[in-house]
Each structure stands twice: as structure tokens, then as C-alpha cells.
Amino acid sequence: MQLRLDDEDHQVAFGERLGRALAGHGRVHLTGELGTGKTTLTRGILRAYGYRGAVKSPTYTLVEPYTLEGGLVHHFDLYRLGDPEELEFIGGRDLLADEALCVIEWPERGEGWLPVPDLVVTLALAEPGRLATLEAFTDHGRAVVDRLAAASLRPGAGHDREAGRAS
Numbered sequence: 001m002q003l004r005l006d007d008e009d010h011q012v013a014f015g016e017r018l019g020r021a022l023a024g025h026g027r028v029h030l031t032g033e034l035g036t037g038k039t040t041l042t043r044g045i046l047r048a049y050g051y052r053g054a055v056k057s058p059t060y061t062l063v064e065p066y067t068l069e070g071g072l073v074h075h076f077d078l079y080r081l082g083d084p085e086e087l088e089f090i091g092g093r094d095l096l097a098d099e100a101l102c103v104i105e106w107p108e109r110g111e112g113w114l115p116v117p118d119l120v121v122t123l124a125l126a127e128p129g130r131l132a133t134l135e136a137f138t139d140h141g142r143a144v145v146d147r148l149a150a151a152s153l154r155p156g157a158g159h160d161r162e163a164g165r166a167s
């Protein structure tokens with residue numbers, strides 16, 4: 001599934017719909033070059049669980065846990081991860097196994113250590129906006145994509161538009 005997200009507001013709005021579709025659990029990898037909107041998308045996901053504040057990428061602490069009314073969300077940013085061992089030290093294994101939603105920026109840095117994700121969202125520059133490609137790897141991930149696709153077919157749904165079925 002591909003979506004064109006024309007500006008930051010659309011990026012946040014899509015994140016919020018994605019957050020709702022995830023229903024409070026699962027592992028989501030956000031991949032894409034620097035500045036493609038991974039943290040912005042995470043801000044939208046957190047909104048779905050009632051968080052309205054600013055979202056800072058936990059680049060140095062690797063993970064920021066959010067205990068929210070709507071559930072527990074762990075936001076990882078592995079950009080500065082040197083060695084997956086660091087994830088062991090911070091209790092990453094338990095965090096990932098929690099009945100929580102895990103959103104992981106720069107999952108490439110934890111390759112070989114991270115468990116298989118439910119969903120990979122790949123973001124790319126499509127100036128002036130962004131292109132989001134969703135790929136599911138589990139039943140939960142497939143259910144999430146189905147829910148998003150069904151919602152986008154409802155009249156008046158969403159503000160982002162589907163980028164077509166070319167891929």
C-alpha cells in the first residue's frame with residue numbers, strides 16, 4: 001500500500017489513523033533517509049493514544065516510553081546505536097516483548113537483533129511531500145493494512161490520497 005502525504009499535517013493525520021489501526025500493539029519499523037518524516041509520523045501515532053505534546057527523537061537514550069491513557073507506546077530511535085548489545089543493556093528485549101506498541105526509527109541499525117516487525121513503513125521524499133509505502137510481515141500487520149485500506153475507501157475519509165496501484 002502506498003500513500004502520498006502532501007505536507008506535515010497529512011503526515012501527522014496518517015500517523016493518527018495508523019496508530020488507531022494498530023490497536024495498541026505491534027512492532028512498526030519506520031525506515032527512510034534523514035528527514036523523511038519518521039518522527040513526524042510517530043507524533044501522529046502517539047496522538048491516537050491521547051498524546052498531544054512534542055515528540056523528540058530519543059537519539060541518545062535509544063527509547064522513550066509513553067504511558068498514555070490509550071496504552072503504552074515505546075518510541076525507539078536507533079540512529080546512534082553502535083552495537084545491538086546496547087539494546088540489551090537498556091532492556092530492549094523486554095520492551096519489545098511488552099504488550100505495547102513499539103515504533104522503531106532506524107531499524108536497520110538493529111538488524112539481526114530486532115524481531116520480525118508486523119509492519120514496515122518506508123518513507124521517501126516526494127517533494128514537496130512524502131511517499132509512504134506499507135509492507136506487512138505478520139497477520140497483525142496485514143490486518144492493519146486492510147483496516148487502513150478499508151478506511152480510505154469510505155467517502156470523505158482521510159486527507160491523504162492513495163498514490164495509485166503501480167507497485
Ligand SMILES: Nc1ncnc2c1ncn2[C@@H]1O[C@H](COP(=O)(O)OP(=O)(O)OP(=O)(O)O)[C@@H](O)[C@H]1O
Nearest residue numbers: 005006007008011034035036037038039040129130
Ligand atoms: N509529508 C510531509 N511533507 C513535507 N514535509 C514533511 C512531511 N512530513 C514531515 N515533514 C518535515 O520533514 C522534516 C523532517 O521530519 P522528521 O524529523 O519527522 O524526519 P525524520 O525522518 O524523523 O528524521 P531523522 O532521520 O533525522 O530522524 C520536518 O521539518 C517535518 O516537518
Ligand SMILES: [Mg+2]
Nearest residue numbers: 038039057105
Ligand atoms: Mg527522527
